[in-house]
Amino acid sequence: MATLGANQYGKAESRVVRIIRDSPHHEIVDLNVSSSLRGDFAGAHIDGDQAAVLPTDTQKNTAFAYAKLHGVSSPEDYALALARRLLEATPAAREAEVRVEQYAWDRLGSHAFLRRGGETRTCVVTVGRDTASVVSGFRDLVVMKSTDSEFKGFLVDEFTTLAETDDRILATSLVAQWRHDGLDELDHRSQSDHRRDWNSSYDDVRDVLLSTFATTYSRALQETLYVMGAAVVDTLPGIAEISFSAPNRHHFLVDFSGFEVPVENHGEVFIAADRPYGLIECTVLREPPA
Template sequence: MAIVLGPNRYGKAETRVVRVTRDGGVHRIKDLNVSVALSGDMDEVHLTGDNAAVLPTDSQKNTVFAFARKYGIGEIEEFGLLLARHFVDSQPTIAHARVEIHEYGWDRLAGPHSFVRDGGEVRTALVHSDGSDGPESVVSGLTDLVVLNATGSEFHGFIQDEYTTLAPTDDRILATAVTAQWRHRGTGSSWGPSYAAVRSCLLDAFAGTHSLSLQQTLFQMGRRVLDERPETCEVRMSMPNKHHFLVDLEPFGMDNDNEVYFAADRPYGLIEGTVLTDDAPPAPAAWN
């Protein structure tokens, strides 16, 4: 029996970089968490400990900081492409770079240089590159987009076995925290406007769907994105069902006409799915 080295990669995870851009007396902030993973001619470092092909992860971290200073940070997709292309183009032993970025929003307070951390969703980007002349892909996304419909949601007609206690309902709260990633057809999108438009599609579809299941809502959200945003070809979503249970107030002599609920944080149902066009180009093997 032979033992061989399988697929591998290495890199610097979660480099936190904050870039302040000073336009005269008015400041702007970009707050990122950047993770880099590189792969290529790495057999010897695993098999013999020869580090000749290895770009240290500390150098990768320093590159993030240096590029933030040298080029600034605009849209995170473009910053990810810039980093990924650099690592492949500058190092002959590196054949592929994966760069994942999470962006934390800040809202401006009164005055030109005061901010408060945005409590909303986190914007994400995932870039794969084989260098400037090789194949590339960009996946934009968001996490923790918390949404709720106070009505317009049903759940019935499901399997009922000897362990089923859940009662069917034609009126329930539907709440979730959306994690969504959408793959672009190329690397030439207008990243900021595209992100804002896709986010609006997700929210509009969630609000506008009379839901018979969270699965149905997920599909409608993905379909809305693909119908309205031609630069996208695939949407992947993970949506926990944030259960809200009607509280029994009869012991206190009160009725409860769908007004008072207990918000349970766990356990929770987790709904995940992919929606894509039938002409979507093949995704990178490890786009996650």
């Protein structure tokens, strides 16, 4: 006999662009917003009864309305407010989740802008009836070390062709997500109280990650990720844990030996290969106090 398992529903990828026009120098906040509701929606699935369902179109409309009514001081603050509102509007829901991607723009003038490349800022906010969690992060942060990286001493079998190296290019398109600690004091029902400086927190984590990457000798990407994560949880008390997904962007030295004209390549010209690639993932947590 069939039974209904876990389910949720929502509106995916509402492209919310907020222009702040309260001064001659306009500001842009460019978001991709997805919302989901989880709870007792069995009637909709089993009986086709929509009485408990807040339409996904309403979720979309609320996402746009809250960009104006609440404002967007940060993706986290906006997502918390939106999740609280959706939960309040849906009695059958036990949780509302809001995922936000923010795309950055650089200023060209008072009201002209250039879409910036580089990483995309992200956050995932989940608000329950008595709880709230915030996971901030980014994706597509491309970093490289042209030296101070090795890879050797690895397991070898009959199919191994990779040569050991004391000096290689280390590059990755980094995805990082970190969970904020100490949210118990947040009134999850409040639309305005207990706001944190989410933007400063994001900048702090990003700065620690990049400075650690730049100054740490790498014996493997695994070690580099751990050292970066440890630097975050050890120096930033508001971060409980951080997770990484790091595809290895391989760079292979070009072989010029077949040319009729001798060309030397002393670690100067490489092929950048996008696939297949090694994928390294890990989570670093702050050890709980004894």
